[in-house]
Amino acid sequence: MSADAADPVREMVDxxxxxxxxxxxxxxxxxxGDFDVAEExxxxxxxxxxxxxxxDGVPANPRAWLVSAGRFKAIDAMRRRARxxxxxxxxxxxxxxxxxxxxxxxxxxxxxxxxxxxxxxxxALPPDAxxxxxxxxxxxxxxxxxxxxxxxxxxxxAQRIVRAKAKIRDARIPYQVPAPxxxxxxxxxxxxxxxxxxxxxxxxxxxALLVRHDLSGEAIRLGRLLVELLPDPEAIGxxxxxxxxxxxxxxxxxxxxxLVLLDEQDRSLWNQGQIAEGTALVERALASRRFGPYTLxxxxxxxxxxxxxxxxxxxxxxxxxxxxLLHADPSPIVELNRAAxxxxxDGPAAGLALIDAILARGDLQEYHHAHSARADLCRxxxxxxxxxxxxxxxxxxxxxxxxxxxxQRRLSELDA
Amino acid sequence: MRYLCLIYDDEKKVGAMPKGESDAFxxxxxxxxxxxxxxxxYLAGEALQPVxxxxxxxxxxxxxxxxxxxxxxxxxxxxxxxxxxARDLNDAIQVASRIPSARMGSIEVRPIMExxxx
Numbered sequence: 001m002s003a004d005a006a007d008p009v010r011e012m013v014d015x016x017x018x019x020x021x022x023x024x025x026x027x028x029x030x031x032x033g034d035f036d037v038a039e040e041x042x043x044x045x046x047x048x049x050x051x052x053x054x055x056d057g058v059p060a061n062p063r064a065w066l067v068s069a070g071r072f073k074a075i076d077a078m079r080r081r082a083r084x085x086x087x088x089x090x091x092x093x094x095x096x097x098x099x100x101x102x103x104x105x106x107x108x109x110x111x112x113x114x115x116x117x118x119x120x121x122x123x124a125l126p127p128d129a130x131x132x133x134x135x136x137x138x139x140x141x142x143x144x145x146x147x148x149x150x151x152x153x154x155x156x157x158a159q160r161i162v163r164a165k166a167k168i169r170d171a172r173i174p175y176q177v178p179a180p181x182x183x184x185x186x187x188x189x190x191x192x193x194x195x196x197x198x199x200x201x202x203x204x205x206x207x208a209l210l211v212r213h214d215l216s217g218e219a220i221r222l223g224r225l226l227v228e229l230l231p232d233p234e235a236i237g238x239x240x241x242x243x244x245x246x247x248x249x250x251x252x253x254x255x256x257x258x259l260v261l262l263d264e265q266d267r268s269l270w271n272q273g274q275i276a277e278g279t280a281l282v283e284r285a286l287a288s289r290r291f292g293p294y295t296l297x298x299x300x301x302x303x304x305x306x307x308x309x310x311x312x313x314x315x316x317x318x319x320x321x322x323x324x325l326l327h328a329d330p331s332p333i334v335e336l337n338r339a340a341x342x343x344x345x346d347g348p349a350a351g352l353a354l355i356d357a358i359l360a361r362g363d364l365q366e367y368h369h370a371h372s373a374r375a376d377l378c379r380x381x382x383x384x385x386x387x388x389x390x391x392x393x394x395x396x397x398x399x400x401x402x403x404x405x406x407x408q409r410r411l412s413e414l415d416a
Numbered sequence: 417m418r419y420l421c422l423i424y425d426d427e428k429k430v431g432a433m434p435k436g437e438s439d440a441f442x443x444x445x446x447x448x449x450x451x452x453x454x455x456x457x458y459l460a461g462e463a464l465q466p467v468x469x470x471x472x473x474x475x476x477x478x479x480x481x482x483x484x485x486x487x488x489x490x491x492x493x494x495x496x497x498x499x500x501x502a503r504d505l506n507d508a509i510q511v512a513s514r515i516p517s518a519r520m521g522s523i524e525v526r527p528i529m530e531x532x533x534x
Contacts, residue, residue, distance in 0.1 A: 087532070124505060171527045172417050174504035182506075 009054040016062045017046060022140050024066045026112035029119075030175055031067070032074050032095060035137070035165045040077070045070035071095075113138075114177045114229050117222075120164075121190040122173050129164040130193050132157050138225075139218050149215050150200060187230070191238050191294065194222045198242050216246055233288035237295025240281035244301035247274035258409075259402045263310040275305045293329035296321055315345040332363035340373050348377040368397035372407060379414065388414055418459065418528040419500050419508040424492035425521035427466055444516040452500065457511050463496035492521050499528075 021042060028038035028045075045066045059065040075092050082089035120133040135141045135149075143161065147154040167173065178186040201215025223239035226232075251265035260266075282302045285295040300321045307313040322338035335358055343351020355374045364370040375390035391411045398404050433441060445463075452458040467486055474481045486493065498515065502508035505525070512523040 122505075124509075171525075172504040174506050176506070178506070 007054070009058065010050065012058055013046065013049050013053060016049070016066070020063045020066065021046070022116075022138060023113060024063055024070065025137065026116040027067050028070045028074070030112050030115060031071050033175070034169065037074055038070070041070035041074040042066075044073035044077075048073065110229060111177060113225065115175050117190055117226070117229075118177055118186060119168065119173060119175050121186075121193045122168070123186070123189050124171065124173060125164050125167060126160075127193075127196070129160045130189070131196055132160045133164045134193050134222070135197065135218065136161055139222065141218070187232055187235070190226065191234060194219050194226070194238060194242075195294070197222065198245075202245055216242070216249075220246060233285045233291045234294050236281050236288075237285040237291055237298050240278045240285060240298035241294055241301060243274050243281065244278035244298060244305055247271040247278060247305060253402070257402065259406045261406075262304060265310075267308065267310075270305065275302075278302060279305065293325060296325040296328060300325075313344070315341055319345050332358055333367070336364060336367075336370055336373060343377055348380040352377040352381065366397050368394040368403070368407075371397065372410075375410070379410075384414055417502060417504065417508075418530075419502055419505075419512075420526045420528060421498045421500060421508070421512045421515060422494055422524040422526065423496045423498070423515060423517045423521065424524065425495040425517050426491060427493050427495065429520060430495070431466075441516055448514055448516060449498075451514070452498070452511060457500045457502060457507075459499040459501055461496070461498040464494060467493040495521070 024045065025038055025042045028041050029035055032038045032041060048069045049062075049066060053059075075096050078088050078092035078095070082092055117134065117138055120137055121130045125133065131150075132146055135146045136143065141149075143154045143158045147157045150157070177183075197215050198219035201217070201219060220239070220242050223235070223242055226235045227239050247270050248262075248265060250271070251267065251269040252260055254260055278298065279302045282295065282298045285291045286299065300318055303314055303318050303321070318341045319338065322334065322341055326334050326338055336355065339351045339354035339358070342354060352374065355370065355377065358364055359370060359374070371390045371394035375387045375394060378384075378387035378390055388411065391407055391414070395404060395407045395411075398407055430438070430441070449458065449461060470484075470486045472483045472486060474483075495517065498511075500508060500511055502511060505527070508525050508527075512518060512525050515523050517523065
């Protein structure tokens with residue numbers, strides 16, 4: 001919508017596009033039964049708005065107007081094609097009769113957004129396609145923006161999206177919110193996609209990479225939408241986790257773009273508004289008594305957020321939360337984090353023994369955080385040679401520039 | 417819409433089942449087949465003879481080659497199939513998840529390609 005900014009109706013169309021286009025798209029997919037047809041209809045509906053609204057005035061319910069304009073344009077386009085293809089004529093008739101009575105507003109329309117999310121995150125689609133499709137259809141990012149954010153090329157992203165849409169159509173993945181029996185599993189997939197998007201934005205936050213699209217912000221918007229539409233405890237827990245991590249964004253990198261670890265962060269830079277929001281969300285999720293791993297991770301983040309200084313962190317409570325998390329969602333990475341918390345509560349030797357046990361088992365061998373955590377504990381125990389070997393091992397596996405610079409800085413500090 | 421559910425099992429594991437267990441396994445298959453006949457999902461279904469009875473046929477440059485066994489050596493072998501009629505993929509996944517072999521092997525769910533009749 002490249003608009004003449006002076007024109008108030010064009011400005012209004014732009015504003016409606018920003019606030020309503022994803023809702024309108026979600027409903028059009030339901031009415032028209034096809035992603036590509038719905039996208040074309042969405043485009044045509046906004047083109048019609050630009051033409052009609054300056055002349056006839058902005059309608060009282062712009063969203064309903066756009067949905068029916070899009071539906072009409074799609075049926076019209078099918079009719080024109082139907083001259084060459086009889087099956088299209090039949091389809092056009094079916095859509096026209098079956099969707100004539102369907103309301104374009106009301107509670108069903110909010111369900112359309114959930115339908116869209118669950119369809120984009122269907123487990124029959126490959127995970128990278130779930131992420132790309134969700135960012136494209138639910139968040140409205142362009143293919144270029146998604147490619148930029150995931151350090152890949154637009155044709156790669158476009159191909160993922162095209163293939164995913166083809167599978168939705170050809171394998172007939174239904175456009176629906178899962179039945180209650182399937183909901184927990186299906187919601188897990190959705191939450192995982194949101195978590196992946198958030199992590200990609202969070203771990204990429206560095207000076208050199210600031211041009212990347214604000215994926216963390218996009219993930220938090222998705223998280224809020226989910227909590228609004230489906231206030232499941234884990235959806236609330238995930239939103240809490242993201243908001244609490246986001247509260248430390250300004251403190252995570254120095255002015256020079258260097259990574260700053262939690263214990264060295266300037267806590268006055270933490271966003272207190274986000275901490276208050278995140279903590280309230282954690283309490284709400286915990287009160288449900290049906291919480292899971294996301295809520296527990298958020299609770300750990302909340303304990304950190306409550307500490308006015310690193311030395312005042314309640315490590316006993318954090319270890320306790322990791323114990324529960326390890327029980328709910330056992331993984332070597334949770335074990336590693338628990339070991340780091342134990343090192344803070346009981347001293348570096350206790351933590352080191354646990355990390356060594358994880359590595360001896362063969363887990364996390366190529367995970368740079370395991371080696372850098374081990375290096376850090378060796379350093380604190382005065383085992384300089386072991387610390388150096390472990391930092392060097394971490395360096396062979398660390399891929400992101402800020403993390404590599406951090407490890408090199410630690411290595412050079414050992415020599416000092 | 418029609419879907420083919422391809423049933424992959426580890427033949428060795430199935431073959432090594434004690435009698436009571438394999439009877440129960442077969443019983444579960446009979447019950448499942450009855451069930452999807454009643455629900456209207458069932459179109460066809462067969463079990464296959466073990467993989468050592470398989471023959472792979474290829475024609476290359478007009479020359480027929482016949483070899484023993486399936487074309488790929490895998491841990492799980494195609495052991496049977498159901499052709500079902502399902503509303504959509506979610507419905508098909510529901511049916512496939514109730515195939516007894518889903519608990520030990522795996523089920524590949526493939527939509528049938530429909531060609532338009534002229």
